[in-house]
Amino acid sequence: MAVAFDEMNIPGGDLRPAYQELARWLKETPPEALEYRRQEAELLFRRIGITFAVYGDSESTERLIPFDVIPRIMSGKEWALLEKGLKQRVRALNMFLRDIYHGRDILRAEIVPDDLIFQNPVFRPEMNGQQVPHDVYVHIAGIDIIRVDAEDFIVLEDNARTPSGVSYMLENREIMMRLFPDLFARHRVAPVERYPDELLSALRSVAPHSASGEPTVALLTPGVYNSAYYEHSFLADKLGIELVEGRDLVVKNNEVFMRTTEGVKRVDVIYRRVDDDFLDPLTFRPDSALGVPGLMSAYAAGNITLANAVGTGIADDKAIYSYMPEIVKFYLGEEPILKNVQTWRCREPKDLAYVLDNLGDLVVKEVHGSGGYGMLIGPAATKATIEAFREKLKREPEGFIAQPTLALSTCPTCTASGLAPRHVDLRPFVLTGSKSTTIVPGGLTRVALKEGSLVVNSSQGGGTKDTWILDE
């Protein structure tokens, strides 16, 4: 495995420019002061109740995501490039989704194989030929980015269904500003607090044509026991919209209403944080009580906007991911600004042969898996695990992709033995409305807290950091 890129230090002892002020400050600040503030931050998170739930963990159903007080810093120039690349990618994602559910030019051009779409469980035949308001599918995208050297940002994953984590981006900043005002005074950090405003105007802009002048937007949550419930209530609050559960909504004559103390009120746009499968028991899983019976027919009638649209899962599928560079070229006629991780598609015999020969060096992922589950990290796995995976791969090669083990860049992080480099990734949030695509400067930096670990998922013990984009 290559040596990880250090975000702060240039090999040989110099500092990268964006980190110079932070390094000076760290030198002046005694470690006890850092530790004291770390504890204070934890107390704040707990009191505000910024928690996530872990499924199947009945003892402590609400956990804190560990927060690291050392910010991750990027220069404005680096961000400008990243921003351009993200907008390009999300534009292509939206065009791809529209195409898949309508003309299917990309399949006819034989750029993406048919069966990857039609045999994919997250493909929604219900969406075939259905017009979605303003042709926007992915209103909110969370694109996971890693950095491998000074020049390159690489996309690790496109989250086009219901990406979460943006509340941490906002709360991390709030808490940092409370705890380290002096550090902010020494930097010019681009603000992220406009995000809720941007989100609300994006959501309003995609209201169906049958909506009244002031469209009503609501956020649909599975409820208090969902792992991201804190985020749902946080966003509804910041947006000033109702946080609804399925039982609060009712469909009449193909229109969606919420039950209020003054009778029912029409809803025009639903920012839904409920998965496709649970949205409407009449169309999808009949056993689900989370959804709204009849929601899909109101959707088909064009009376409600769902953000993100139904069926977007096909775009964050890991098998489709490997085609993203071609997808960008096909729809935009441009070279992709952001690279993909080199990916072997085990469905292709040549790739499978390579993967089977090099299992010990590769990361193998289930095509439909998420959150760090169901994967093989070759270099860290035992012989037996590798052999077991080999059998799985041979049985069902189309279920897997493989990637080289990547050296995620590292950032200085507070650890029990003082500051030490830890691997990080970045999830910026890209908003698409009827007219424009926007990104607030920043994102959620996730950090693997265990030494040497590359797993940054919160469900697997990862933490978060504030992400600073310097406004030069």
Added chain:
Amino acid sequence: MLSRTAENLYWLARYVERAEYLARTIDATLRVTALPAAYVGKTNEWDSALLTAGVAASFYRTYEEANEHNVVDYLSFSADNPSSIRNCIEAARLNSRSVRTALTSEMWDTINSAWIELQAVWSKGTSTREDLAKFLRFVQETSLRFDGSAYRTMLRNDAYWFSRLGLHLERADNTARILDVKYHVLLPEEEHVGGPLDFYQWSSILRSVSALTAYHWVYRETLKPWLVADLLILNGTLPRSLASCYENLTRNLDQIGVAYGRQGPAQRHARGIRNRLEHSNMNDIFQHGVHEFIQEFIADNSRLGEIITKQYLI
């Protein structure tokens, strides 16, 4: 606002109020039982604490005897008692979580911090009287903070009014229950009236609704049963009196009615109860029978809860 949100706010306020009331009841009972038997007679104060909390039947399914240890445990920490202080705080926090968007951050902070703090108490219990006293004070302070932060930080809109409805409905129920359990010591024709036994009973009633000092300010008299009853039933200046609760209930319901441009059965029913209280005096109530009067009130009050639920919350 969403019906579910209104319902959660309404119950949230009820749970917080109930937790405080239970803490007061335990506190007052502890005081009385600490007195020598000559002052308080042979009545089992722990039994009447269970009765005023309305959980006597379920208590005896688990316990043999109503003594300090068992009753304090059941009313404070029991996970099996749906209206223990513990379950009230748990329910209040769950409700708060599901309506966070309707609460101010001060209100959420109060409930969430109390909930965090009390986790330790649930697991350890209270081993000493000091611990118990501290715990009871903490619960009362939580309620005061919650109420105060609602009062000082909430917009005066339906969210506020629905939470006030819960608070006053619960408070009226609590006051009425105390009176119902202790009505026998308020009866003027009872023997030994004015003895030390009654005196401590009356003062414990007043203490459990935090009105002992208020009594002296209002009447400038020694404790007299009909004045205690007058204060708790008819005196509109005492925030926990039935009259005061109904002044607030009718006002909050009217505010909702005006905001929504529509009145309904809840407004009419509440006004009916308030009018009855307004046109009563203690003489009539004693004539009619304090017990009967209170029983009717409790039924009417819970009927209002049902009507509000039907009209707004489902």
